[in-house]
Amino acid sequence: MAEAVNTTTWVTLLCDVRRTGGQGQWPGRAPERVLWQLRLEDSVRSSPVLAGDLLYITCLDGALHAIDVHSGREAWKSETGSGIHSTPAICANKVLFGNDSGQVFAVDRTTGQKLWAVSTGAEVWTSPVVFGGTVFFGSADGYFYAAALSTGKVQWTFRSGARIYSTAYAEEHRVYFGCSNRKVYCLDSGSGEVVWTAESGDGIESSPALADGAVLIGSEDFSLYALDAASGIIRWKYSTGLGISSSPAVANRTVLAGSKDGFLYALDLSSGRLNWKVQISNVIMASPVISEGVVCIQAFRGETLALDTATGQTIWRAQLGMSVQSCPVLTKSAIYLADIEGMVYALE
Amino acid sequence: MNRRTFVTHALAGTTGLVIGGARARAAGEVNLPDPPPIHVHGLKDYRRSPLGMPGLFPGRVIEIHDPNAIRDNHVSQPVVRRMIEQGMKELTGETSPAAAWARFVTPNDVVGIKINPAGAPACCSSPEIVREVIHGLRSAGVRDILVYDRFSYYIQAGGYHALLPVGIRVVGVEHRESDVSGYDTNIYCQADFFGEWETRSYLASVVTQQITKIVNIPTLKDHSAAGVTGCLKNLGYGSFNNVNRTHKAPITFTDPLIGVLCSTEPLRSKAVLSILDGMREVWHGGPQTQLQQFIGQPGLLLFGTDPVAVDTIELAIISKKRELEGALSLWDRNPANMAKDGQEYSLNPRKNLFFRQPAHIEAAGRLGLGVWEINKINYSKVEMG
Numbered sequence: 001m002a003e004a005v006n007t008t009t010w011v012t013l014l015c016d017v018r019r020t021g022g023q024g025q026w027p028g029r030a031p032e033r034v035l036w037q038l039r040l041e042d043s044v045r046s047s048p049v050l051a052g053d054l055l056y057i058t059c060l061d062g063a064l065h066a067i068d069v070h071s072g073r074e075a076w077k078s079e080t081g082s083g084i085h086s087t088p089a090i091c092a093n094k095v096l097f098g099n100d101s102g103q104v105f106a107v108d109r110t111t112g113q114k115l116w117a118v119s120t121g122a123e124v125w126t127s128p129v130v131f132g133g134t135v136f137f138g139s140a141d142g143y144f145y146a147a148a149l150s151t152g153k154v155q156w157t158f159r160s161g162a163r164i165y166s167t168a169y170a171e172e173h174r175v176y177f178g179c180s181n182r183k184v185y186c187l188d189s190g191s192g193e194v195v196w197t198a199e200s201g202d203g204i205e206s207s208p209a210l211a212d213g214a215v216l217i218g219s220e221d222f223s224l225y226a227l228d229a230a231s232g233i234i235r236w237k238y239s240t241g242l243g244i245s246s247s248p249a250v251a252n253r254t255v256l257a258g259s260k261d262g263f264l265y266a267l268d269l270s271s272g273r274l275n276w277k278v279q280i281s282n283v284i285m286a287s288p289v290i291s292e293g294v295v296c297i298q299a300f301r302g303e304t305l306a307l308d309t310a311t312g313q314t315i316w317r318a319q320l321g322m323s324v325q326s327c328p329v330l331t332k333s334a335i336y337l338a339d340i341e342g343m344v345y346a347l348e
Numbered sequence: 349m350n351r352r353t354f355v356t357h358a359l360a361g362t363t364g365l366v367i368g369g370a371r372a373r374a375a376g377e378v379n380l381p382d383p384p385p386i387h388v389h390g391l392k393d394y395r396r397s398p399l400g401m402p403g404l405f406p407g408r409v410i411e412i413h414d415p416n417a418i419r420d421n422h423v424s425q426p427v428v429r430r431m432i433e434q435g436m437k438e439l440t441g442e443t444s445p446a447a448a449w450a451r452f453v454t455p456n457d458v459v460g461i462k463i464n465p466a467g468a469p470a471c472c473s474s475p476e477i478v479r480e481v482i483h484g485l486r487s488a489g490v491r492d493i494l495v496y497d498r499f500s501y502y503i504q505a506g507g508y509h510a511l512l513p514v515g516i517r518v519v520g521v522e523h524r525e526s527d528v529s530g531y532d533t534n535i536y537c538q539a540d541f542f543g544e545w546e547t548r549s550y551l552a553s554v555v556t557q558q559i560t561k562i563v564n565i566p567t568l569k570d571h572s573a574a575g576v577t578g579c580l581k582n583l584g585y586g587s588f589n590n591v592n593r594t595h596k597a598p599i600t601f602t603d604p605l606i607g608v609l610c611s612t613e614p615l616r617s618k619a620v621l622s623i624l625d626g627m628r629e630v631w632h633g634g635p636q637t638q639l640q641q642f643i644g645q646p647g648l649l650l651f652g653t654d655p656v657a658v659d660t661i662e663l664a665i666i667s668k669k670r671e672l673e674g675a676l677s678l679w680d681r682n683p684a685n686m687a688k689d690g691q692e693y694s695l696n697p698r699k700n701l702f703f704r705q706p707a708h709i710e711a712a713g714r715l716g717l718g719v720w721e722i723n724k725i726n727y728s729k730v731e732m733g
Binding site: 042043045060083122125140141142161162163165180201202203204205220221222241242243245260261262282283285300322324325340341342 | 512
């Protein structure tokens with residue numbers, strides 16, 4: 001079995017708490033061969049994350065799987081008894097994730113042993129976000145939760161009254177997320193009090209990014225919004241052909257987001273002006289990840305593409321399995337990705 | 349009749365029933381093979397519900413149209429609410445929407461809303477309509493509602509999980525190919541169409557074990573094999589597994605399997621109402637095209653309890669649109685019009701991928717599921733807006 005060498009950590013959705021998408025860590029070369037591949041027991045709808053020698057991935061078989069990146073073999077798995085759509089997040093010795101029964105778990109990242117669990121009233125598809133010793137996550141029960149990282153004890157909840165599938169973005173004193181009631185919320189991260197809300201034209205599944213003082217988020221109303229992070233006032237919005245569940249990525253003052261119309265859009269961060277758009281598939285639901293001048297994205301119908309962030313020109317394309325919202329992990333030496341058939345790939 | 353097959357039923361007393369859609373064959377058309385015998389293995393001693401297909405209003409179809417229902421591909425929630433309220437009242441003769449819904453469901457029912465997400469996101473059951481159906485069911489006191497389809501990834505593409513109210517379960521029966529864990533192995537239709545290794549199609553467990561009523565929300569859409577995909581196709585091929593095996597280009601046995609599946613208990617009895625979503629209209633490339641040039645936005649809804657009658661009207665609407673657009677007739681059987689591959693078919697309305705089988709609607713009618721003769725259908729159109 002070939003050996004993948006990892007010098008990278010990719011600890012949560014889109015790499016890190018700043019959701020940078022791994023910028024600068026991956027040279028953008030086309031993968032030359034499959035290092036290993038592994039078929040899990042059921043479909044994968046989440047994105048893998050990476051820390052040390054272990055790739056962590058959740059599966060609709062109800063387990064968090066830890067896979068040795070050198071061998072492609074499973075090191076351990078942690079069963080929850082219910083399907084998992086939530087992308088795991090790693091913080092210190094813990095891996096955090098939700099499941100379809102509405103529980104959020106913290107497990108030991110070296111052994112898979114359960115440390116604590118929090119119960120909500122419906123499925124948790126969002127990825128838990130950790131900031132300042134607090135775990136933030138939304139649930140389809142219509143509540144947003146803040147829990148202590150160390151114990152799982154719930155510190156506060158906020159009732160939106162509508163399903164939450166948007167993974168939050170947390171920063172000092174603030175946490176941002178979208179909701180199926182069309183709103184984007186900015187809450188005080190210490191108290192759960194509403195700082196501001198902004199309204200789009202339809203439900204929101206996209207997870208926000210923050211850049212240049214703007215909250216960037218897509219809506220099922222077909223538009224990508226840039227909201228002033230301090231006030232929630234719309235700076236600009238850009239309309240595409242269909243809904244946007246993809247979460248935007250930002251590099252060099254360019255915002256990249258996929259739309260369900262099949263196009264990947266590159267917009268100017270300040271003005272929302274279109275730099276370029278490229279149709280890469282019939283449907284895009286996953287988020288793009290950015291490296292050194294290259295954006296990589298998995299499309300619904302199975303295409304994985306790398307494009308030049310400046311021009312949108314295709315650098316390479318691979319036909320792998322279908323992806324609903326899974327994003328690849330990019331390292332200096334390998335790309336890790338998963339598909340809805342439950343295949344996990346390591347590409348060199 | 350130009351296609352016939354023999355259907356047998358186990359456990360309900362073996363009956364022989366010869367079915368098949370009728371249509372005179374034009375000169376130059378191919379002679380298609382007869383379908384194989386189909387064996388139906390249903391529930392023992394199941395008592396058919398009077399609410400089941402063709403339901404309370406055989407042969408009745410209500411069309412509601414509002415020019416403001418959809419603009420620039422955005423469906424208006426308030427307009428759709430008024431359309432559904434009006435349609436339900438017109439269908440039932442009741443004076444309030446809540447009373448209309450109460451003709452079909454009780455507070456103790458577990459209601460499954462059968463969506464069609466197969467064309468998601470470009471053309472699938474509109475979440476706005478699903479939300480209004482949920483609103484209507486709740487107005488009749490129903491508390492336990494789920495939305496289902498066979499394929500969880502298409503449901504996700506449609507965004508239903510994120511767009512529906514709190515408390516609604518969203519159920520995808522299959523998460524990946526050949527996932528049979530969500531099916532009831534006691535209820536199946538068996539036939540060998542093309543020598544496939546698995547000759548059974550099983551009914552989803554969510555239908556047999558969880559829900560007591562089904563509200564069907566198909567879309568206005570052509571279908572490369574069946575001709576159109578409406579109430580019958582959405583219900584039958586969206587509730588039983590392993591149905592793609594009925595297609596082997598250019599031959600398809602959607603006629604008669606669609607009707608046979610829909611006539612199988614308990615699916616037949618549980619399906620009490622159909623609201624066909626005509627906000628958008630796929631007139632070529634269905635069921636999965638994402639090409640907007642083949643997707644119109646007529647902004648209409650069809651209401652009925654008789655899926656055969658509703659689909660007959662749908663067939664007429666799509667046939668008319670295709671004629672206007674210069675597309676092949678859905679009944680075309682000329683081998684010269686067969687596309688060389690799916691790519692050519694998807695881009696060219698003058699090509700076919702299969703010898704389509706719109707006569708599956710008539711075949712379903714002959715199984716007792718409803719009225720297929722268009723001159724016998726009580727069809728009312730209401731203009732709003």
